[in-house]
Amino acid sequence: MSFKDLKLNRPILRAVAEAGYDNPTLVQEKTIPIILEKKDMIVSAQTGTGKTASFALPILQSLFDRQDAPKKGKQVKALIVSPTRELASQISDNFNKYSTYTNLRTAVVYGGISIEPQKEVLKKGVDILIATPGRLLDLHKQDIVNLDYVETLVLDEADLMLDMGFIDDVKKIERLCTKEKQILLFSATIPYKVEQLANSILNNPERVEVAQNASTSKNVNQLLYFVPKRNKIELCLHLLRNTIKGHIIIFRRTKFGVEKLEQTLLKNGYKVESIHGDKSQTARQDALSKFKNRDANILIATDVAARGIDINDLDAVINFDLPNIPETYVHRIGRTARAGNKGVAYSLCSADEKTYVQTIQQLIQVQLDVIEEHPYPLDPKAKPIVHKSKKTGSKHKKGRKSEASKKKKKRWY
Ligand code: AMP
Numbered sequence: 001m002s003f004k005d006l007k008l009n010r011p012i013l014r015a016v017a018e019a020g021y022d023n024p025t026l027v028q029e030k031t032i033p034i035i036l037e038k039k040d041m042i043v044s045a046q047t048g049t050g051k052t053a054s055f056a057l058p059i060l061q062s063l064f065d066r067q068d069a070p071k072k073g074k075q076v077k078a079l080i081v082s083p084t085r086e087l088a089s090q091i092s093d094n095f096n097k098y099s100t101y102t103n104l105r106t107a108v109v110y111g112g113i114s115i116e117p118q119k120e121v122l123k124k125g126v127d128i129l130i131a132t133p134g135r136l137l138d139l140h141k142q143d144i145v146n147l148d149y150v151e152t153l154v155l156d157e158a159d160l161m162l163d164m165g166f167i168d169d170v171k172k173i174e175r176l177c178t179k180e181k182q183i184l185l186f187s188a189t190i191p192y193k194v195e196q197l198a199n200s201i202l203n204n205p206e207r208v209e210v211a212q213n214a215s216t217s218k219n220v221n222q223l224l225y226f227v228p229k230r231n232k233i234e235l236c237l238h239l240l241r242n243t244i245k246g247h248i249i250i251f252r253r254t255k256f257g258v259e260k261l262e263q264t265l266l267k268n269g270y271k272v273e274s275i276h277g278d279k280s281q282t283a284r285q286d287a288l289s290k291f292k293n294r295d296a297n298i299l300i301a302t303d304v305a306a307r308g309i310d311i312n313d314l315d316a317v318i319n320f321d322l323p324n325i326p327e328t329y330v331h332r333i334g335r336t337a338r339a340g341n342k343g344v345a346y347s348l349c350s351a352d353e354k355t356y357v358q359t360i361q362q363l364i365q366v367q368l369d370v371i372e373e374h375p376y377p378l379d380p381k382a383k384p385i386v387h388k389s390k391k392t393g394s395k396h397k398k399g400r401k402s403e404a405s406k407k408k409k410k411r412w413y
Pocket of ligand 1: 020021022023024028048049050051052053310
């Protein structure tokens with residue numbers, strides 16, 4: 001299928017061609033015609049699938065005929081709500097790119113920076129508004145934003161939005177818009193709470209599901225290193241010195257872990273940036289642009305800070321800490337090997353993280369390649385720390401596995 005088959009008009013097709021897109025991605029092919037029919041939708045697709053264009057292009061197309069309303073008279077007709085500031089600004093960049101040859105105006109508003117310049121932009125009138133929930137409600141309260149004319153409401157990364165505790169804000173925003181609007185809900189995963197939200201606000205939605213690209217990507221070489229927890233930093237340095245080259249993201253579970261690793265890598269002369277929830281908006285944005293402009297080739301991040309951010313062309317992903325939620329592993333490694341390129345995912349697993357490897361392998365139906373040749377091997381006898389819980393804590397079982405299973409899985413060590 002080509003973009004022309006999607007019945008997009010010339011100015012949009014021209015911008016799409018200039019962005020270097022040859023053909024629509026799967027999610028675009030499936031969603032654009034339905035969005036143009038003005039139906040509500042639930043789309044399950046993660047970042048990297050081209051999901052932003054899948055709602056941006058039909059929104060621009062349907063507003064195009066009314067683009068020439070007097071500028072001051074412009075009203076917000078499309079509202080995109082995003083959980084994070086980085087994602088909001090990324091969506092806005094996309095809209096600006098695709099609307100180059102139209103007279104449609106886009107604005108983005110989010111917290112953490114001064115509200116005054118945002119008020120000025122809004123007062124001039126915009127067609128498309130991208131916003132994080134808190135700042136949007138704030139501007140509405142101050143009568144700067146009028147949501148009475150919203151025809152399309154997009155909830156992007158809905159699962160993250162709910163994880164971040166925005167449920168009440170989202171419901172409130174929905175109520176502030178007109179009743180007759182179209183609602184498009186995009187989410188990487190559709191857990192029960194997202195389903196519940198959809199049931200409460202969407203009207204007879206069409207569903208599109210796009211397989212998580214990384215789980216099946218054969219272009220990602222997935223390597224596993226068993227290593228004592230205390231040696232992880234040394235192993236990471238060893239890999240950076242000898243094996244891993246290029247543009248890299250390193251995931252850590254905690255903000256403290258991110259900071260600690262950043263300090264060590266800086267001391268060792270690496271060009272590193274980091275993002276996590278405790279950093280100010282400006283600091284996060286600054287770190288991201290330095291990484292994207294290649295002033296730094298290593299970015300260390302927590303999962304929440306990195307979710308939804310479009311970081312392309314990564315050569316490698318390092319799972320410094322393994323995630324306890326297997327889907328998170330899929331999200332992380334999906335950042336490499338995009339668009340048919342090759343990528344490598346390195347996972348450093350300490351004794352207490354072995355169970356995570358098992359659940360990850362079950363989910364992706366792939367055995368990670370265990371690399372035994374490295375300077376900090378894990379003692380095969382090292383026992384995982386067993387977290388005793390009421391459900392599983394049995395006094396007869398010291399470890400997780402039977403002796404027979406341990407023998408079979410020897411390749412793990
Ligand atoms: P997204 O999933 O929206 O974050 O998009 C991921 C990346 O894919 C972005 O860098 C887009 O510019 C790019 N992209 C979106 N649509 C296409 C397309 N049809 N062909 C090639 N790249 C695309």
